[in-house]
Amino acid sequence: MIKRMFIPGPVNLCENTRNSLSKQMIGHRSEDFSKLYREVTGNLRKIMFTDNRIFLSTSSGSGLMEAATRNLVQNKSLHLVNGAFSEKWFKIAKANGKKAEKLEYDWGLGIKAGDVEEQLSKEKFDAVFLTHNETSTGAMNKLEKIAKIVQDFPETMFCVDAVSSLGGVKIETDKLGIDVLLASSQKCLAIPPGLAMASVSDRAIKRASETKNRGHYFDFTEFAKYDKKAQTPSTPAIPQIYALNHKLNEILDEGLEQRFERHWEMAKLVQGWAEEEWALFAEPGYESLTVTAVENNKGLDVSELISKLEKEGFLIGNGYGKLAGRTFRIAHMGDTSLNDVNELLETINEIVEAMN
Amino acid sequence: MIKRMFIPGPVNLCENTRNSLSKQMIGHRSEDFSKLYREVTGNLRKIMFTDNRIFLSTSSGSGLMEAATRNLVQNKSLHLVNGAFSEKWFKIAKANGKKAEKLEYDWGLGIKAGDVEEQLSKEKFDAVFLTHNETSTGAMNKLEKIAKIVQDFPETMFCVDAVSSLGGVKIETDKLGIDVLLASSQKCLAIPPGLAMASVSDRAIKRASETKNRGHYFDFTEFAKYDKKAQTPSTPAIPQIYALNHKLNEILDEGLEQRFERHWEMAKLVQGWAEEEWALFAEPGYESLTVTAVENNKGLDVSELISKLEKEGFLIGNGYGKLAGRTFRIAHMGDTSLNDVNELLETINEIVEAMN
Numbered sequence: 001m002i003k004r005m006f007i008p009g010p011v012n013l014c015e016n017t018r019n020s021l022s023k024q025m026i027g028h029r030s031e032d033f034s035k036l037y038r039e040v041t042g043n044l045r046k047i048m049f050t051d052n053r054i055f056l057s058t059s060s061g062s063g064l065m066e067a068a069t070r071n072l073v074q075n076k077s078l079h080l081v082n083g084a085f086s087e088k089w090f091k092i093a094k095a096n097g098k099k100a101e102k103l104e105y106d107w108g109l110g111i112k113a114g115d116v117e118e119q120l121s122k123e124k125f126d127a128v129f130l131t132h133n134e135t136s137t138g139a140m141n142k143l144e145k146i147a148k149i150v151q152d153f154p155e156t157m158f159c160v161d162a163v164s165s166l167g168g169v170k171i172e173t174d175k176l177g178i179d180v181l182l183a184s185s186q187k188c189l190a191i192p193p194g195l196a197m198a199s200v201s202d203r204a205i206k207r208a209s210e211t212k213n214r215g216h217y218f219d220f221t222e223f224a225k226y227d228k229k230a231q232t233p234s235t236p237a238i239p240q241i242y243a244l245n246h247k248l249n250e251i252l253d254e255g256l257e258q259r260f261e262r263h264w265e266m267a268k269l270v271q272g273w274a275e276e277e278w279a280l281f282a283e284p285g286y287e288s289l290t291v292t293a294v295e296n297n298k299g300l301d302v303s304e305l306i307s308k309l310e311k312e313g314f315l316i317g318n319g320y321g322k323l324a325g326r327t328f329r330i331a332h333m334g335d336t337s338l339n340d341v342n343e344l345l346e347t348i349n350e351i352v353e354a355m356n
Numbered sequence: 357m358i359k360r361m362f363i364p365g366p367v368n369l370c371e372n373t374r375n376s377l378s379k380q381m382i383g384h385r386s387e388d389f390s391k392l393y394r395e396v397t398g399n400l401r402k403i404m405f406t407d408n409r410i411f412l413s414t415s416s417g418s419g420l421m422e423a424a425t426r427n428l429v430q431n432k433s434l435h436l437v438n439g440a441f442s443e444k445w446f447k448i449a450k451a452n453g454k455k456a457e458k459l460e461y462d463w464g465l466g467i468k469a470g471d472v473e474e475q476l477s478k479e480k481f482d483a484v485f486l487t488h489n490e491t492s493t494g495a496m497n498k499l500e501k502i503a504k505i506v507q508d509f510p511e512t513m514f515c516v517d518a519v520s521s522l523g524g525v526k527i528e529t530d531k532l533g534i535d536v537l538l539a540s541s542q543k544c545l546a547i548p549p550g551l552a553m554a555s556v557s558d559r560a561i562k563r564a565s566e567t568k569n570r571g572h573y574f575d576f577t578e579f580a581k582y583d584k585k586a587q588t589p590s591t592p593a594i595p596q597i598y599a600l601n602h603k604l605n606e607i608l609d610e611g612l613e614q615r616f617e618r619h620w621e622m623a624k625l626v627q628g629w630a631e632e633e634w635a636l637f638a639e640p641g642y643e644s645l646t647v648t649a650v651e652n653n654k655g656l657d658v659s660e661l662i663s664k665l666e667k668e669g670f671l672i673g674n675g676y677g678k679l680a681g682r683t684f685r686i687a688h689m690g691d692t693s694l695n696d697v698n699e700l701l702e703t704i705n706e707i708v709e710a711m712n
Contacts (some may be wrong), residue, residue: 005383007383010591010594011381012380013380013381018378018379018380022375024374025367025542026359026366027671028549056417058414058415058550059414059415059589060573060591060592062572062573062591063414063415065682066571091572092573095569095570095571095575096571096572097568097569098461134526177513184591186381186591192381192595193384193414193593193594194551194592194593195593196549203485213452213453214451215451216447216452217416217418217448217574219451233418234416234418234419235416235417235418235540236549237414237548237549237593238366238549238550239377239550239595240593241548291489315383315386341524
């Protein structure tokens with residue numbers, strides 16, 4: 001049975017995307033590849049609202065999280081932490097021997113711009129790291145507000161993990177002064193995992209060139225060097241680039257505003273239902289537009305709910321880490337439609353009724 | 357026109373491999389995934405002749421080259437350098453702030469076991485890094501001889517890059533005491549790029565756990581932790597894992613000895629032809645079984661030869677880096693058959709005759 005995926009990535013692939021994966025290989029140093037590279041990075045620029053260089057990394061999003069840390073932090077970084085993935089970024093910094101500090105909130109809460117301002121005013125940081133959308137808690141941070149603050153500190157780079165929001169939510173990279181915007185393939189962009197992408201500002205590339213011990217595989221200056229030839233430094237995941245090319249054209253055909261609107265409508269539908277039947281885990285005002293964490297205020301056996309749903313052909317996510325059992329997560333991203341969401345919610349209602 | 361690829365990766369995909377890429381996604385934390393993971397790593401163990409743990413890295417082979425350096429080198433490493441990729445490994449070590457030394461040969465020559473012994477007897481190294489098959493020069497190192505030397509230095513880890521040999525040549529990992537054997541997907545294994553794999557010994561994992569500043573994305577201890585659950589630490593390149601699973605079963609059906617024999621026969625065919633019509637670039641006795649670098653002793657315009665061949669539907673590689681124009685490279689790996697090779701060589705002969 002083909003399962004309909006409402007886990008927060010990987011998401012279902014449409015038939016055309018699946019077909020695009022199975023095209024014959026080309027050489028990654030060929031003009032055919034460069035043509036593909038230019039088309040993909042050009043379209044990513046539109047979706048990221050940027051004129052910056054775009055790097056395609058054969059890795060998960062975590063790889064580019066490590067990249068941002070290794071390339072940009074010479075002295076000290078500030079991590080805005082309100083869930084598992086922002087905490088992970090902090091740990092990645094530590095694992096790379098960086099001096100990193102946390103501005104920390106309880107899981108589910110949103111980062112407050114005023115606190116960021118206070119922290120940045122107190123001491124100098126090389127970079128601020130923000131997880132736009134905390135996939136672990138269903139909390140989406142107020143990117144514009146935080147960006148406005150960080151822009152007042154021109155020596156501080158602004159790095160944003162948009163792994164689970166890019167392509168579902170408008171992110172105006174250049175307007176917000178984002179130096180590194182990173183994302184991965186298997187969430188709102190609705191292609192398979194295996195490829196991550198980042199827009200990187202010229203000043204971030206310059207900073208990288210002056211940063212010691214930045215390694216090789218994720219070295220921004222290597223990416224920049226090969227980008228000039230419309231190539232990647234290492235042999236890339238060609239099937240995912242084929243799929244991304246197909247999907248970006250489809251996204252631009254759908255229309256970016258329409259796509260963002262569809263994601264907004266799905267979020268409102270799921271969150272309206274969750275508020276009526278359960279409760280939302282995220283702090284009010286910070287509900288994510290791409291994934292909802294539903295608080296299990298009925299004391300239901302979440303694992304049982306998930307396995308019963310799976311038998312009906314729907315996959316949802318348990319709460320992340322310490323939130324397992326306390327919450328469950330419904331992703332509403334990628335190619336998912338309002339109809340799909342409606343069918344899922346009805347099925348959950350039926351199963352829950354039978355479980356009571 | 358579908359081009360027949362004789363470049364040293366990516367190689368052509370057979371139809372079944374292409375179809376396997378386009379399967380629907382599954383969750384990477386699901387039992388379905390773990391089942392796939394166990395099958396793939398189990399079969400890789402057979403092809404690598406090892407009982408060690410197998411890690412699947414969503415990266416190119418270069419990523420795992422960086423991994424080996426970051427995880428295993430605490431004080432100093434020895435790099436056996438005889439071409440572009442072994443030189444690259446040395447540079448990767450330097451880019452990660454490691455103290456690394458080179459035992460260096462002119463490009464095209466093979467590493468001599470006696471020199472390795474001399475070097476290891478003089479000072480203590482945490483690890484020795486060997487590129488089994490130098491894709492840049494068509495020289496294949498004598499792995500058994502070097503392994504025998506390194507095994508006499510039990511505190512020194514032995515790391516082997518088999519990117520362009522695994523699956524085409526027998527490598528008895530455990531018998532040779534190889535602590536890290538790394539390879540990538542798009543060469544002899546004949547699936548698309550985007551996935552690298554390594555067998556890693558228990559003592560290498562233990563060493564990693566004691567090595568500082570090893571980062572996150574390529575941290576062997578993270579791979580080991582998730583391997584116990586039959587998962588990868590980061591979201592993996594699922595299409596490539598589908599393809600690898602298909603291809604490994606096909607390889608084992610073909611029979612490993614038969615596959616190695618076919619690679620041997622293709623190498624003999626190409627090298628016999630090259631010796632008759634041109635000359636071989638590699639030192640005699642070190643000719644690679646998977647890729648041949650032909651010395652352009654006719655003073656021909658190699659770029660012109662390559663572009664004329666491409667019009668006939670064949671892709672070969674120019675010489676690597678500083679060898680461009682001086683050599684050209686023919687890969688004979690993956691699913692390529694003796695017939696394919698014969699057709700290529702005849703076409704080259706015809707083009708060269710017309711160019712004279």
